[in-house]
Amino acid sequence: MQNILQVDHIEKYFGNKGNITKALNDISFKVDKGEFVGIMGPSGSGKTTLLNCISTIDTVTTGHITINGKDITTLKRRNLEKFRRDELGFIFQDFNLLDTLTAYENIALALSIQGEKPSKIQSNLQEIAEKLEISSVLDKFPYEMSGGQEQRVASARAIVANPSLVLADEPTGALDSKSSRLLLESFEKLNKELSTTILMVTHDAFTASYSNRILFIKDGKIFNELIKGNDSRKAFFNRIIEVITLLGGDANDVF
Amino acid sequence: MMYSKLSLRNVKRSFKDYAIYFLTITFAVSLFYSFNSLTAQQAMLKLSNSQEDMVQDLIYTIGIISIFISTVLAFLIIFANSFLVKRRKKELGMYMTLGMSKFNISKILVMETFFIGLVSLLVGLGLGTILSQGLSLLTAALFQVDIQEYTFVFSTTAMLKTILYFGIIFLIVMLFNVIMINRYKLIDLFIANKKNQQVKLKRTSTAIGVFVLSLLLIGSAYFLMLKYGLFKSMNLLWTSVGLGSIGTFLFFFSLSGFLLNIAKKNEKLYYKNINIFLLRQINSKVNSTFISMTIICLMLFFTIGVLSTGFSLKNSLEKDLTVTTPYDSTLSFFKYEESVENLEKKLEELNVKQYGDNITFKEYYSDESISSYLKGYTDKQAESVLEGKASAPLTLIKRSSYEGLARLQGKDPVNLEQNEVLILTNQKDMKKTMKRFVDNNKSIKINHKEYPLSGFQFMSVRTDKSAKDTMIVALPDQAVSEMEPSRISLNIQYEGEANKADQELYNLIETYNKNADKNTYLLGMTKTLVYEDATGTSTMIVYIGIYLGIIFLISSAAILALQQLSEASDNKVRYDLLKKIGVTQKEVNQSIFKQIFIYFMMPLSLAIIHSIFGIKVVNRAIMSAGESNVFFPSLLTAGVIIVVYGGYFLATYSGYKSILKK
Ligand SMILES: Nc1ncnc2c1ncn2[C@@H]1O[C@H](COP(=O)(O)OP(=O)(O)OP(=O)(O)O)[C@@H](O)[C@H]1O
Ligand SMILES: [Mg+2]
Numbered sequence: 001m002q003n004i005l006q007v008d009h010i011e012k013y014f015g016n017k018g019n020i021t022k023a024l025n026d027i028s029f030k031v032d033k034g035e036f037v038g039i040m041g042p043s044g045s046g047k048t049t050l051l052n053c054i055s056t057i058d059t060v061t062t063g064h065i066t067i068n069g070k071d072i073t074t075l076k077r078r079n080l081e082k083f084r085r086d087e088l089g090f091i092f093q094d095f096n097l098l099d100t101l102t103a104y105e106n107i108a109l110a111l112s113i114q115g116e117k118p119s120k121i122q123s124n125l126q127e128i129a130e131k132l133e134i135s136s137v138l139d140k141f142p143y144e145m146s147g148g149q150e151q152r153v154a155s156a157r158a159i160v161a162n163p164s165l166v167l168a169d170e171p172t173g174a175l176d177s178k179s180s181r182l183l184l185e186s187f188e189k190l191n192k193e194l195s196t197t198i199l200m201v202t203h204d205a206f207t208a209s210y211s212n213r214i215l216f217i218k219d220g221k222i223f224n225e226l227i228k229g230n231d232s233r234k235a236f237f238n239r240i241i242e243v244i245t246l247l248g249g250d251a252n253d254v255f
Numbered sequence: 256m257m258y259s260k261l262s263l264r265n266v267k268r269s270f271k272d273y274a275i276y277f278l279t280i281t282f283a284v285s286l287f288y289s290f291n292s293l294t295a296q297q298a299m300l301k302l303s304n305s306q307e308d309m310v311q312d313l314i315y316t317i318g319i320i321s322i323f324i325s326t327v328l329a330f331l332i333i334f335a336n337s338f339l340v341k342r343r344k345k346e347l348g349m350y351m352t353l354g355m356s357k358f359n360i361s362k363i364l365v366m367e368t369f370f371i372g373l374v375s376l377l378v379g380l381g382l383g384t385i386l387s388q389g390l391s392l393l394t395a396a397l398f399q400v401d402i403q404e405y406t407f408v409f410s411t412t413a414m415l416k417t418i419l420y421f422g423i424i425f426l427i428v429m430l431f432n433v434i435m436i437n438r439y440k441l442i443d444l445f446i447a448n449k450k451n452q453q454v455k456l457k458r459t460s461t462a463i464g465v466f467v468l469s470l471l472l473i474g475s476a477y478f479l480m481l482k483y484g485l486f487k488s489m490n491l492l493w494t495s496v497g498l499g500s501i502g503t504f505l506f507f508f509s510l511s512g513f514l515l516n517i518a519k520k521n522e523k524l525y526y527k528n529i530n531i532f533l534l535r536q537i538n539s540k541v542n543s544t545f546i547s548m549t550i551i552c553l554m555l556f557f558t559i560g561v562l563s564t565g566f567s568l569k570n571s572l573e574k575d576l577t578v579t580t581p582y583d584s585t586l587s588f589f590k591y592e593e594s595v596e597n598l599e600k601k602l603e604e605l606n607v608k609q610y611g612d613n614i615t616f617k618e619y620y621s622d623e624s625i626s627s628y629l630k631g632y633t634d635k636q637a638e639s640v641l642e643g644k645a646s647a648p649l650t651l652i653k654r655s656s657y658e659g660l661a662r663l664q665g666k667d668p669v670n671l672e673q674n675e676v677l678i679l680t681n682q683k684d685m686k687k688t689m690k691r692f693v694d695n696n697k698s699i700k701i702n703h704k705e706y707p708l709s710g711f712q713f714m715s716v717r718t719d720k721s722a723k724d725t726m727i728v729a730l731p732d733q734a735v736s737e738m739e740p741s742r743i744s745l746n747i748q749y750e751g752e753a754n755k756a757d758q759e760l761y762n763l764i765e766t767y768n769k770n771a772d773k774n775t776y777l778l779g780m781t782k783t784l785v786y787e788d789a790t791g792t793s794t795m796i797v798y799i800g801i802y803l804g805i806i807f808l809i810s811s812a813a814i815l816a817l818q819q820l821s822e823a824s825d826n827k828v829r830y831d832l833l834k835k836i837g838v839t840q841k842e843v844n845q846s847i848f849k850q851i852f853i854y855f856m857m858p859l860s861l862a863i864i865h866s867i868f869g870i871k872v873v874n875r876a877i878m879s880a881g882e883s884n885v886f887f888p889s890l891l892t893a894g895v896i897i898v899v900y901g902g903y904f905l906a907t908y909s910g911y912k913s914i915l916k917k
Contacts, residue, residue: 057835078839085837096832100535109531113838118522157836 004165004197005031005054010063012049012220023049024060025220031165034195036187038208040240041217047201048169050217054199055088055167056080068164085113089158091168096154097142103153104138110157128160131193132186148179152186159196166190168200172207184210205244209237216243262366275820275906276335277375279813280421283328283806284379288410288417289387290317290802295410296391301401305761305784309791310398313798320799321420324806329424331810336428338821340364340435347436357436364432372425380417384409397569397794398787462512465505472502477868484639485876503861504549511542529838529846532829536850540818541857547814548858554807555862556869559892563866564873565800566888569793576785578681578715578722581664583611583753584760584781585717587744593775598743601775605763611750614663616656616716617740618727620648621701625726628699632691636684640725649701650727651738652716657729660716663748671709671729676701678711679727686713689726701728702738717744718780720788757783808896811858812903819851819907823914830915847911855904859896 012024023046031037041047052058054065056072064073068087075083089110097106104125111121129135132152137145145153151171158166168187172180188210190196202208210233216224224243228236293314302310340347350360387408395402476499483491515538519525525534541548586607588598595617602615624646633641641647652660654671657679661668669677676699680689689711699708716724749756764779771777830843838846870889 055835081834081837081839084835085839088837090835092835096835098532098829098832100539100829101532105531105535108526109529109833110836112526112531113529113836113842115528116526118526121526 002033003030004033004035004068005199006064006066007054008064008066010053010060010065012046012053012058013061022220024053027063027217027220027222029215029222029225031197031199033164033197034191035213036191036198036211037200038211038214039199039201039217040203040205040208040214040244043203045217046220047217049220051167051169051199051201054165055090056084086161087164089161089163089166091151091155091158091166091171093170093173097150097157099142102139102141103134103145103149103156106142106153107138107157107160110161114161116161124160125156128156131189132156133182146179148175148182151175151179151183155183155186159190159194162194162196164197166196166198168198170202171200172202172204177206180204180207205237205240208240209233214240259366262363263370265363265367273339273371275813275816275903275910276339277371278906279335279809280332280371280375281379281382282809283331284376284417284421285381285383285386286802286806286809287321287324287328287420288380288383288413289390290798291321291416292383292387292390292408292410292413293317293394294412295408296387296394299391299402299404299406299408300395300398302398303761303783303787304758305787306398306400306791309787309794312791313795316795316799317802320802321416324803325420325424327806327810329427331813332424333428333431335813335817336368336432337435338817340432342821342824361433361436364436365429368425368429368432372421372428376418376421380414383417387413394794394798397790397797399790459513459516462509465509466513469502469505469509472498472505473865474502476502480868480872485872499865500549500553503552503865504545506861507541507545507548507552507857511538511545514538514541528842529833532833533846533849536826537853540822540850540854544818547818551811551814552858552862552865554811555859555896556865558804558808558811559862559866559896560869560873561800561804562892562895563870563889565797565804566891567874569790569797576789578683578713579720580718580782580785581715582718582746582782583749583756584747584779585719585744586747586760586764586777586779587717587742588775588777589742590740591775595740595743598775602743602745605767605777607745607747607760607763610756610760611748612663613745613747614656614659615743615745616652616660618742618744619651619735619738620741621651621728622703623649623701625649628726629688629692632695633688637688640682640684644725647725650724651701651735652727652729653732653735654729655732660746661714663746664714666714669709669712672707674706674731675709676706676731677709677729679714679716679724679729680711681713681715681722681724683722685725699728701730701734704734706730706734717746718782718785720780720785753783757781805895805899808899809903812855812900815855815858816903816907816910819854820910820914823911827915827917843915844912847915848908851904851907851911855900855907859900 007027007029010024010027011022014021014023025046027046027050039047039050049058053060054067056075060073064071066072067083070083070087072080072083097103098109101109107125107128108121111124116124125138126135129138132155134149134152134156137149137153140149142150142153151174155168155171158168171187172183175183184207187198187200191198198211200207200211208214212228214226215222216226226236226239226243231239293310297307297310347360350363351357387410391408392402476495479491479495479498485492515534518530518534524530584607586602586605588602590598599615607613625648626641626645628649629637629641654677657677658668671677678689678693678699680686693708693710696708698705700706715722716727747756760779760781761784764777767777767779830847833843833846834840
């Protein structure tokens with residue numbers, strides 16, 4: 001399997017001398033192409049920080065992150081920007097669509113900034129819209145859409161340019177269970193059909209059960225890893241709950 | 256005390272936000288002060304009595320214009336202030352949630368306004384004092400007088416006036432702030448208006464229709480002015496102004512309805528980089544600010560028009576005075592009730608012949624009108640001269656008077672045979688028509704008698720402010736012996752000291768008309784007075800043009816700048832997001848630059864197009880009065896606009912970037 005992401009002993013400190021938070025404390029892991037990896041952990045455990053470091057929005061204090069063979073911790077700003085645009089796709093917790101643009105325009109923007117041809121933009125866009133079942137809302141503005149629709153549009157924007165790696169921070173955090181399911185099914189579809197590599201941060205065991213592998217983080221460290229293997233999703237879900245309860249959490253209040 | 260500290264700190268902290276607001280008020284104060292300091296400038300200039308009177312007129316006019324200007328500035332400052340308050344919605348909302356009462360929040364805002372007002376007033380007055388030194392040089396140049404001796408110009412009256420006017424403006428601003436705060440609900444302060452404003456014209460076809468209509472209106476305004484000229488009639492002028500203004504309004508009103516759709520058709524443009532976003536930004540801005548766009552466009556049009564034509568108007572007013580000022584001075588009486596003998600005696604009693612060589616002559620009105628002679632020979636220019644004067648009678652003078660008049664201005668009189676007559680005119684526009692007339696007529700019939708026609712001569716029979724003698728005929732003396740003269744005039748060429756003669760004659764004319772009975776009005780004009788009057792009038796135009804023009808320019812640029820800056824913080828979120836999805840910082844900066852640039856250029860472009868036509872029209876109107884050259888003034892205007900407007904643009908751009916960085 002081709003290795004897409006490699007995280008090597010990264011640490012991230014916040015604050016100054018007197019008051020230091022170790023948000024990430026020596027984390028290492030690998031992600032192969034076509035994997036769907038979930039990251040779980042209690043609030044404040046460093047999930048968002050990890051994702052920000054991988055997504056080049058933030059920088060690590062020590063350690064190395066290699067994406068598609070490139071060590072992003074040593075890239076210059078200009079190259080980082082280019083890298084981010086060409087290799088990564090983001091889905092944020094709070095959708096983050098541009099409120100001044102329609103769904104269509106929001107998605108098209110991700111392609112136009114890569115310098116794609118208009119014809120390719122249009123065809124790619126139609127294709128992804130059908131896959132994510134948002135064709136009917138393409139001409140709507142974010143405030144005219146439901147939360148689920150918005151999140152699917154944001155997902156479409158993240159993956160339309162075929163990034164090597166899609167990073168999602170609690171994509172279902174603001175959705176009801178039906179919308180969550182719709183979104184996760186489309187993630188699954190993207191992962192299976194287009195072999196898009198996905199790294200997804202979540203609180204929620206149900207959401208996590210859609211992935212193939214789960215990394216558990218606590219206090220900035222990886223303390224457990226679950227692999228779905230040949231289990232059904234139901235079985236995988238139960239194993240996740242087990243880990244959570246085993247490590248002192250409450251099964252209902254997942255972390 | 257705590258509140259004043261808090262507000263002082265706020266002002267200091269958000270200095271960058273306030274910078275444009277502060278600078279604009281400071282500029283406005285300094286302009287206001289320096290134009291009102293004219294009274295004090297006078298001391299330094301070597302002005303004649305008549306020029307002093309003109310400066311008084313100018314001061315009076317500027318006083319009135321200042322009232323208008325302070326109203327404009329009041330609107331500007333209130334507008335700018337409300338933008339700043341809106342920008343701080345969240346901060347004010349914070350105060351409220353912390354339990355501060357609305358009264359106290361208002362107090363903070365009032366304090367802030369007070370501090371800003373105080374500082375900008377002080378700095379503005381300082382700047383204005385420097386500016387007024389330069390302005391007095393300009394005044395001297397415009398009046399074409401020497402500077403007696405350089406003195407430092409400071410006008411206490413102007414200072415007090417500035418403080419009073421701006422004090423009132425700031426009081427109003429404070430009042431507005433208090434009202435605004437009292438009307439806010441906490442929720443409004445926290446929730447920014449995230450929804451896109453509704454597009455005014457939903458259907459593209461309607462928008463295009465309105466746009467075409469706007470072009471038609473603007474076009475017809477241009478057409479009317481180009482066809483009929485500036486001075487045809489006031490109604491026509493106002494109609495054109497009205498059509499042009501409504502056209503301009505509809506232009507900006509309709510723009511947002513189809514601009515985006517047209518841009519979408521051009522896929523290469525639309526799908527390039529973040530143009531999708533940029534176009535939306537511009538479109539939504541135009542959609543919500545079309546009214547201020549219209550006002551700004553018209554203000555810029557005024558500024559460009561007045562600055563580039565003002566100077567040429569001045570030049571043309573001051574040129575070509577040689578024709579109408581052949582004598583050092585002219586005094587004349589029209590005959591109403593009194594007998595000619597009486598008037599002659601009165602003229603004698605003025606005791607002005609002492610000043611030099613002179614000639615007294617009488618004018619007679621024939622039974623025929625000028626137009627009745629010229630029918631069929633007139634061209635367009637002549638028609639415009641004769642317009643409204645269809646019944647003006649032909650003026651006659653004696654041949655001996657003609658000869659004397661010509662000699663006194665150093666010309667050899669044309670040799671005339673026995674019964675021959677000569678036509679005189681001093682209007683340039685009549686030259687061609689007169690030539691056609693004398694070429695086609697061997698004789699002319701005056702008071703039912705036929706006279707052989709010698710020709711025509713381009714000359715004035717008196718010194719006057721403008722060329723008014725359309726057609727005068729010099730007849731053999733005996734031809735008018737039976738006629739009653741209508742006007743009696745005296746021309747003088749000074750011998751000895753001209754200055755003294757000028758001053759004494761000026762005083763004489765002024766006092767005579769105050770004391771005389773109303774049936775005799777002494778018309779008096781000296782060559783110096785004509786020149787001074789021309790410079791006076793044109794100086795007035797240039798002065799007011801510069802004053803209003805620059806205030807308008809600053810106001811326009813400030814409104815645009817504040818409109819952009821006030822939404823910068825809303826856009827911060829958007830640009831941050833763009834950066835997250837991989838738009839480079841450079842591209843973000845380019846996008847901001849383009850957004851502001853296009854926004855600034857939109858009203859300016861239309862204003863420039865308006866101005867090209869406007870200048871053309873004014874030029875034509877001036878052409879008939881004299882030569883004019885708008886090239887240099889236009890260049891100067893362009894320079895002023897590039898510096899002021901460009902300065903505001905750059906300040907906006909850098910302010911915008913620094914808000915996004917926060
Ligand atoms: N910019 C920052 N400055 C200082 N400390 C920070 C900053 N960002 C995060 N932290 C700290 O780092 C730690 C990890 O934060 P992080 O946002 O990664 O948690 P998280 O796992 O995403 O939590 P949640 O599930 O609540 O989103 C926390 O203790 C947090 O207080
Ligand atoms: Mg988080």
